[in-house]
Amino acid sequence: MKKLLLGLTASALLLTAASAQAADQLTLQLKWVTQAQFAGYIVAKEKGFYSDADLDITIAPGGPNVAPEQVIAGGGADIIVDWMGGALAAREKGVALVNIAQPFKRSGLMMICPTETGITSEADFPGHTLGVWFFGNEYPFFAWMNKLGLDTAEGGDVTVLQQSFDIQPMIQGQADCISVMTYNEYGQALDAGYGPDNLTIFNYTDMGNDLLEDGLYVMEDTLEDPAKVDAYTRFVKASMMGWEYALENPEEAAQIVVDSDDTGGAELAHQLYMVGEVSKLVDATDPALDMATYERTVKALLDQSIITAEPEGGFTTVVTDGL
Structure with a gap:
C-alpha cells in the first residue's frame, strides 16, 4: 500500500509539473511605458485571462529609447504593439513584421x-x-x-x-x-x-488622415508553426477579454495599470482619463484588421515614400479568423 501511495504521489507530481509546463510563454513588447493605452493587456494578465488560456505572458514596457521593431527583430519579444507606419517601414527594411490583429480601430x-x-x-x-x-x-x-x-x-x-x-x-x-x-x-x-x-x-481621424495605430505584430517566420499560431490566437482572444473588462470597469482597470507600473510614474486620475479616451478608439469585440483603413494607411505611406512598394504579406487574418 505504501508503494502504491508513493506511486500515486509521484504520478500526481508529474501531472502537476506537466500542467505547469503546458503554458506557452510569450513576451509582449509595448510601444510605450506602462499606461492605460495598453489597459487590455495589463488587465488580461492581472485578471488571469492569459493563464486561463494556458499562456504565460511577460509584458515589457517601452519608452523613448525602446523601438519595438528592433526588440522583436533581436529576439527580445514574440509580439509587439506598434503603429502600422513604423511596422511597414521596418518590414521594407528587412524586419518581416506581420499584423495579426488590430484592436485600435481609430487614431488618437x-x-x-x-x-x-x-x-x-x-x-x-x-x-x-x-x-x-x-x-x-x-x-x-x-x-x-x-x-x-x-x-x-x-x-x-x-x-x-x-x-x-x-x-x-x-x-x-x-x-x-x-x-x-x-x-x-x-x-x-x-x-x-x-x-x-x-x-x-x-x-487626424476627423480629417480622414488617420493611419492605423497600436496593432499587434509578430515575425513572419513564426506563423509557419501551427503551435505558435495557436498560441497567438489564444493570446488575442484573452487580450480582447482584457479590453472588454477594462472598458466596462474603467476605475478598476486604471488602478490595475497604476499597480502594474514599477516606476511609480502612473497617476490614477490620469490613467482613468486615459481609459475613457481609449474606449473611443478600441473595439473590444472585433480585433480584425479593417481593410479600408489598411489601404488608406498604405496609400499615405506610399505617397510620402515612407515605403516604396505595395507591401506583400504585411498582415494575416489567420489569427482573427480562428477566434
Missing part, C-alpha cells in the same frame, strides 16, 4: 495650436513651427503635410520640431503647434488650462 492623434498663434486652419501652417514625435510616430504627420502640399524640408513651408513626449514645447513657445494623443498629452493640456476655447484642434 491630434495636433493642437494655441489661438494666440493665429492658426485657425491648415492654410495658416506656412511659416510656423510644428512639433511632432519621431521614432516611427512621425509618419502620419508627414503624410498629412504631403497631402496638403507643404514642404517640410529645412527652409520649406513649415519648420518641423522633433518634440518631446509632453506638452512642454507648446508651453515654452518652442512650437506653434504640437502633436498630442487624445488619451494622453491632450489630457495634460487640459490640466494646464488649455481646451477647445483657446486651442485650434486638428484631429
Whole structure:
C-alpha cells in the first residue's frame, strides 16, 4: 500500500509539473511605458485571462529609447504593439513584421495650436513651427503635410520640431503647434488650462488622415508553426477579454495599470482619463484588421515614400479568423 501511495504521489507530481509546463510563454513588447493605452493587456494578465488560456505572458514596457521593431527583430519579444507606419517601414527594411490583429480601430492623434498663434486652419501652417514625435510616430504627420502640399524640408513651408513626449514645447513657445494623443498629452493640456476655447484642434481621424495605430505584430517566420499560431490566437482572444473588462470597469482597470507600473510614474486620475479616451478608439469585440483603413494607411505611406512598394504579406487574418 505504501508503494502504491508513493506511486500515486509521484504520478500526481508529474501531472502537476506537466500542467505547469503546458503554458506557452510569450513576451509582449509595448510601444510605450506602462499606461492605460495598453489597459487590455495589463488587465488580461492581472485578471488571469492569459493563464486561463494556458499562456504565460511577460509584458515589457517601452519608452523613448525602446523601438519595438528592433526588440522583436533581436529576439527580445514574440509580439509587439506598434503603429502600422513604423511596422511597414521596418518590414521594407528587412524586419518581416506581420499584423495579426488590430484592436485600435481609430487614431488618437491630434495636433493642437494655441489661438494666440493665429492658426485657425491648415492654410495658416506656412511659416510656423510644428512639433511632432519621431521614432516611427512621425509618419502620419508627414503624410498629412504631403497631402496638403507643404514642404517640410529645412527652409520649406513649415519648420518641423522633433518634440518631446509632453506638452512642454507648446508651453515654452518652442512650437506653434504640437502633436498630442487624445488619451494622453491632450489630457495634460487640459490640466494646464488649455481646451477647445483657446486651442485650434486638428484631429487626424476627423480629417480622414488617420493611419492605423497600436496593432499587434509578430515575425513572419513564426506563423509557419501551427503551435505558435495557436498560441497567438489564444493570446488575442484573452487580450480582447482584457479590453472588454477594462472598458466596462474603467476605475478598476486604471488602478490595475497604476499597480502594474514599477516606476511609480502612473497617476490614477490620469490613467482613468486615459481609459475613457481609449474606449473611443478600441473595439473590444472585433480585433480584425479593417481593410479600408489598411489601404488608406498604405496609400499615405506610399505617397510620402515612407515605403516604396505595395507591401506583400504585411498582415494575416489567420489569427482573427480562428477566434
